[in-house]
Amino acid sequence: MQNHLTVCGRSYEDFLTTIRNFHGWIAPGVVIGGFMVDMAQEHIGPDVEADAIVETIRCLPDAIQLFTPCTYGNGWMKVVDWDKFALTLYDKKTLEGVRVWLDLEKSKRFPDIYNWYMRLAPKKDLPLDVLLKSIEVAGRHVLSSFPVQVVRYHGKIKKGRIEICSGCGEAYPASQGERCLACQGKGYYETRA
Numbered sequence: 669m670q671n672h673l674t675v676c677g678r679s680y681e682d683f684l685t686t687i688r689n690f691h692g693w694i695a696p697g698v699v700i701g702g703f704m705v706d707m708a709q710e711h712i713g714p715d716v717e718a719d720a721i722v723e724t725i726r727c728l729p730d731a732i733q734l735f736t737p738c739t740y741g742n743g744w745m746k747v748v749d750w751d752k753f754a755l756t757l758y759d760k761k762t763l764e765g766v767r768v769w770l771d772l773e774k775s776k777r778f779p780d781i782y783n784w785y786m787r788l789a790p791k792k793d794l795p796l797d798v799l800l801k802s803i804e805v806a807g808r809h810v811l812s813s814f815p816v817q818v819v820r821y822h823g824k825i826k827k828g829r830i831e832i833c834s835g836c837g838e839a840y841p842a843s844q845g846e847r848c849l850a851c852q853g854k855g856y857y858e859t860r861a
Contacts, residue, residue: 676706676735691730699803701731704768707808708757711766719760720745723752746821763818771812778806
């Protein structure tokens with residue numbers, strides 16, 4: 669029997685291949701994220717110029733970047749590190765949209781998904797192929813959504829004035845102070861000799 673499941677306008681097989689090619693492997697979080705994007709897009713409609721807000725840094729931003737025009741780089745996707753498996757797609761003009769999340773109560777009907785997300789099962793006890801099959805069967809049945817009006821984190825982040833750092837000579841945002849953050853000792857690296 670041929671699988672006729674489509675996610676984000678693609679056959680399920682193409683959907684999984686797209687994830688593997690971008691993410692490096694078929695990550696369960698990106699697969700669930702694809703179902704979430706599909707659900708959100710259906711709710712907001714095909715002709716809406718949408719932006720996205722993602723509530724975790726794990727996997728879900730990749731689903732947004734793969735299956736919408738929203739990317740971190742173009743500023744149409746904002747990522748807030750709340751570690752909640754949820755996303756919002758919204759009309760960038762009206763700020764009306766839909767929030768979709770992995771509903772843990774619903775996922776209890778699919779124990780493999782619940783145990784994976786809650787980290788109750790070691791990877792050796794829940795092989796990837798078994799988990800992916802559970803996700804395919806569950807589809808949107810583990811998701812919930814509600815309409816929202818976005819009130820924060822919307823719009824493009826505007827670049828401010830640029831200065832040349834007196835410490836390193838590199839360009840940096842003037843809003844950081846008289847020198848760049850690295851030269852203020854707040855950088856993520858130290859130079860090596």
